[in-house]
Amino acid sequence: xxxxxxxxxxxxxFNAGYWELYDDPEREIWSEKFYASLGYTKxxxxxxxxxxxxxxxxxxxxxxxxxxxxxxxxxxxxFKQHIKILDKKGSYKLYRCAxxxxxxxxxxxxxxLVFFIEIKLEPEQDITKDNxxxxxxxxxxxxxxxxxxxxERKSFWDFETRRILEYADNYIPSLKDxxxxxxxxxxxxxxxxxxxxxxxxxxxxxxxxxxTANKREFWVRAIGKxxxxxxxxxIGIRGVFQDIDxxxxxxxxxxxxxxxxxxxxxxxxxxxxxxSHNLRSHTSNLSLLVQLIEDIDDxxxxxxxxKEIKQISYSLNxxxxxxxxxxxxxxxxxxxxxxxxxxxxxxLVASGIGQMISxxxxxxxxDFSELNTINYIPAYLESILLNLITNAIKYKHQDRDPVIKxxxxxxxxxxxxxxxxxxxxxxxxxxxxxxxxxxxxxxxNKDAVGIGLFLTKNQVESLDGKxxxxxxxxxxxxxxxxx
Amino acid sequence: xxxxxxxxxxxxxxxxxxxxxxxxxxxxxxxxxLMVFQNGKDALNYFEAIxxxxxxxxxxxxxxxxxxxxxxxxxxxxxxxxxxxxxxxxTITLYIVSSSINPVDIERAKSINTVxxxxxxxxxxxxxxxxxxxxxx
Numbered sequence: 090x091x092x093x094x095x096x097x098x099x100x101x102x103f104n105a106g107y108w109e110l111y112d113d114p115e116r117e118i119w120s121e122k123f124y125a126s127l128g129y130t131k132x133x134x135x136x137x138x139x140x141x142x143x144x145x146x147x148x149x150x151x152x153x154x155x156x157x158x159x160x161x162x163x164x165x166x167x168f169k170q171h172i173k174i175l176d177k178k179g180s181y182k183l184y185r186c187a188x189x190x191x192x193x194x195x196x197x198x199x200x201x202l203v204f205f206i207e208i209k210l211e212p213e214q215d216i217t218k219d220n221x222x223x224x225x226x227x228x229x230x231x232x233x234x235x236x237x238x239x240x241e242r243k244s245f246w247d248f249e250t251r252r253i254l255e256y257a258d259n260y261i262p263s264l265k266d267x268x269x270x271x272x273x274x275x276x277x278x279x280x281x282x283x284x285x286x287x288x289x290x291x292x293x294x295x296x297x298x299x300x301t302a303n304k305r306e307f308w309v310r311a312i313g314k315x316x317x318x319x320x321x322x323x324i325g326i327r328g329v330f331q332d333i334d335x336x337x338x339x340x341x342x343x344x345x346x347x348x349x350x351x352x353x354x355x356x357x358x359x360x361x362x363x364x365s366h367n368l369r370s371h372t373s374n375l376s377l378l379v380q381l382i383e384d385i386d387d388x389x390x391x392x393x394x395x396k397e398i399k400q401i402s403y404s405l406n407x408x409x410x411x412x413x414x415x416x417x418x419x420x421x422x423x424x425x426x427x428x429x430x431x432x433x434x435x436x437l438v439a440s441g442i443g444q445m446i447s448x449x450x451x452x453x454x455x456d457f458s459e460l461n462t463i464n465y466i467p468a469y470l471e472s473i474l475l476n477l478i479t480n481a482i483k484y485k486h487q488d489r490d491p492v493i494k495x496x497x498x499x500x501x502x503x504x505x506x507x508x509x510x511x512x513x514x515x516x517x518x519x520x521x522x523x524x525x526x527x528x529x530x531x532x533x534n535k536d537a538v539g540i541g542l543f544l545t546k547n548q549v550e551s552l553d554g555k556x557x558x559x560x561x562x563x564x565x566x567x568x569x570x571x572x
Numbered sequence: 573x574x575x576x577x578x579x580x581x582x583x584x585x586x587x588x589x590x591x592x593x594x595x596x597x598x599x600x601x602x603x604x605x606l607m608v609f610q611n612g613k614d615a616l617n618y619f620e621a622i623x624x625x626x627x628x629x630x631x632x633x634x635x636x637x638x639x640x641x642x643x644x645x646x647x648x649x650x651x652x653x654x655x656x657x658x659x660x661x662x663t664i665t666l667y668i669v670s671s672s673i674n675p676v677d678i679e680r681a682k683s684i685n686t687v688x689x690x691x692x693x694x695x696x697x698x699x700x701x702x703x704x705x706x707x708x709x
Contacts, residue, residue, distance in 0.1 A: 370589070370671045374592060374694070377596075378592055381595055401588060
């Protein structure tokens with residue numbers, strides 16, 4: 090018996106049969122696993138080398154094994170070889186046969202041992218092994234495979250495709266309704282890709298939005314390539330879907346941040362330009378005025394010109410106030426948003442300009458029933474309403490009294506405010522790009538024409554909203570704000 | 573001085589600037605008449621109207637054009653003016669006078685044939701005198 094207890098335990102768990110070799114008298118004890126691996130019981134075999142050589146070992150291996158075995162026994166020459174042994178079912182099993190010194194793990198034992206380790210080298214094993222790696226890869230990278238067979242008119246999905254699309258393991262994909270696996274706004278893209286691949290063999294590798302069985306939209310990388318038969322005809326498309334939702338969402342949010350930064354940067358640049366331009370026009374007037382004063386000899390005229398300085402200083406102040414207002418927008422946007430009722434904001438504005446409204450005989454129709462409250466900076470909402478309403482009145486049509494319609498509503502998760510007037514309208518072909526621009530007209534104009542819409546746009550955009558305008562000359566103008 | 577300029581034209585929406593230039597022109601006696609348009613559209617309307625009834629006395633010899641104006645800015649005026657200026661039967665010298673120091677604007681202006689030069693505000697009295705003088709030679 091084995092003397093080393095530790096070794097004993099190890100060897101029992103070791104999934105291989107072995108022989109213990111004893112001298113005096115020369116004999117071998119075959120381990121239980123040796124019998125079991127061949128399917129025999131102890132009584133069915135004679136545990137002797139002569140019996141083994143005659144009845145169990147394959148003809149081809151007899152000579153080599155006999156030589157190896159006796160060299161080991163007599164001269165302690167270690168060996169390893171492949172050997173085929175007849176099992177109980179009558180077929181040969183392949184073993185790697187080795188003495189303990191030849192094993193990768195050095196088993197220290199006082200007794201000589203010969204191990205018989207079964208080799209399962211059937212092709213079947215290779216496939217299971219490959220399958221294992223394939224499955225691991227598929228799961229770890231969330232990449233499912235699929236095949237569209239044009240001859241059988243069927244689609245095939247592997248387990249991972251089903252998993253990422255949240256379908257049951259036994260779900261059979263439909264070729265006819267395959268558009269439904271894609272998000273609505275991605276269906277055309279999917280159709281184009283598959284069509285081109287099927288017709289002319291253009292492979293694809295793209296990011297596309299799909300829909301799971303649970304109607305959850307998510308991003309996948311879809312890669313596909315045509316499959317040809319011997320006649321070079323396209324008989325199918327093979328490819329993979331990889332779930333890239335997390336990465337894509339991060340990318341999209343990063344892109345959004347970049348867009349915001351870019352738009353802020355452009356606003357900042359714009360602002361710098363405005364500051365420089367608007368201040369320069371005053372300073373250049375001042376400089377021209379000073380030249381004139383110096384140049385003129387008549388003291389009376391000189392005094393008259395000095396009075397002009399007052400006008401320039403007043404204009405400069407107004408400009409700086411306007412610039413302050415713009416700066417304030419970007420400082421104020423950190424003000425807290427809170428629920429504001431459209432009706433409340435409107436009432437406040439309407440009472441503030443009550444005289445203007447009644448003098449111009451303006452009718453204002455409001456409809457806040459669909460969306461009565463939004464989360465916004467109250468002062469901004471009031472300022473937006475004020476600017477749009479006063480604009481509509483200022484630019485009313487000469488033939489009719491102003492009628493202004495104001496409506497709030499939501500579409501999906503987005504909230505809107507629409508202000509429509511029947512005023513003189515704006516020629517969109519000429520002024521599309523200038524409507525929201527800042528003109529220098531406000532210089533000597535207490536009405537501050539040219540700053541209102543510029544401020545409105547800045548306010549809306551500082552809170553990540555959008556303002557658009559539609560207009561027709563003599564018909565009227567509609568502003569739509571997306572909050 | 574061989575002759576004095578009959579008619580000059582300012583297209584600018586900055587009233588203060590226009591008033592100051594008017595005074596300089598008067599004080600220095602640089603031209604007989606000065607016409608002013610508040611924006612490009614008004615000026616263009618005037619020139620288009622002249623086309624139907626050509627009278628050289630009503631065509632300015634020199635134009636000072638601002639860029640940043642409401643309704644129709646200087647660029648748009650230039651586009652339209654370039655199309656009709658040859659039909660006016662008189663050489664008109666056009667200067668852009670703007671407070672924009674944006675190199676993009678300056679490059680763009682200099683690439684347009686109609687534009688003789690780009691003056692950055694503030695202009696000086698000497699500048700104006702020199703321009704009017706050059707015109708009379």
